[in-house]
Amino acid sequence: MKKDTHIISDILKKRVLVLDGAMGTMIQKLKFDESDYRGNRFKDYNRPLKGNNDLLSITQSNAIFNIHKEYLEAGSDIIETNTFSSTSIGMADYGMESLVYELNFESAKLAKRAAKEFSLDSKPRFVAGSIGPTNKTASMSPDVNNPGYREVTFDDLVKSYSEQIEALIEGGVDILLVETVFDTLNAKAALFAIEKYNNKNSANVPIMLSGTLTDASGRTLSGQTLEAFITSVSHINLLSIGLNCSFGAEGLYPYIKKMSMITEIPISVFPNAGLPNQFGEYDQSSHQMQNLIKDFLENNLVNIIGGCCGTTPDHIRLISEIV
Secondary structure (H helix, E strand, O other): OOOOHHHHHHHHHHOOEEEOOOHHHHHHHOOOOHHHHHOOOOOOOOOOOOOOHHHHHHHOHHHHHHHHHHHHHOOOOEEEOOOOOOOHHHHHHHOOHHHHHHHHHHHHHHHHHHHHHHOOOOOOOEEEEEEOOOOOOOOOOOOOOOOOOOOOOHHHHHHHHHHHHHHHHHHOOOEEEEEEEOOHHHHHHHHHHHHHHHHHHOOOOOEEEEEOOOOOOOOOOOOOOHHHHHHHOOOOOOOEEEEEEEEEHHHHHHHHHHHHHHOOOOEEEEEEOOOEOOOOOEOOOHHHHHHHHHHHHHOOOOOEEOOOOOOOHHHHHHHHHHO
């Protein structure tokens, strides 16, 4: 399957594209209980399933479809699939490794159906297959007493990502978004898996890559600076590179500004709605975030902009207005 990369990259040369906002935040608002997550199909499943948001693409597909529609109505050019944790490594927590292909394929189909419904010649809509970092790291040991130990290997990650990538592409995504990268070795496994798929299938699926910073030092969890992060993936032909999650727009601004000075690759940013309060909730209003986003646009720092944790269609609507 060959994807036309020119359409998206050509549009990026002419204008800023708007990404959607948080999927998890929107799911939380629905206040689903255990039975909602299970649906009829998994009503007798032998493990708790509440919290497995990706599973909702199967058990509550209408709800996920409607979230996609809300973001498209708000002005998103690109919506993300509900697949942040849909790898065999991520699904191992629920004993659902065998569902990986179905989860990704069905999630991609849902998002693509919504995108087609809103797509116009003057404003085409695209689907980005969300590829999260997994809950394991290839660069660091989870055991402070055994620094040489690794919970997952590079080859394990490649295999896990390959399953996800194949299903996302066959489900119809236009872009692959390797996001919330805290360990570049994990990201490299995903990028290698994409490269393998492309070579095997004579494909050329556009790739967005987005890292996340741990603290004000401006480093990833595995200790890389922005320069090191960009350099370590510079051999890959990327549609965009950028940052997401981490902090709010104000906190990410200096790092995105720095990025714009050290790379020619189009830059993406999708910040949180500020920093979480003591209850882990995000209080930054859509108008507050809109004012902060203006700086990114007025200084021509970004090519793709959206929202991460705590953002809603209201946030994206106001971002879309100023874009």
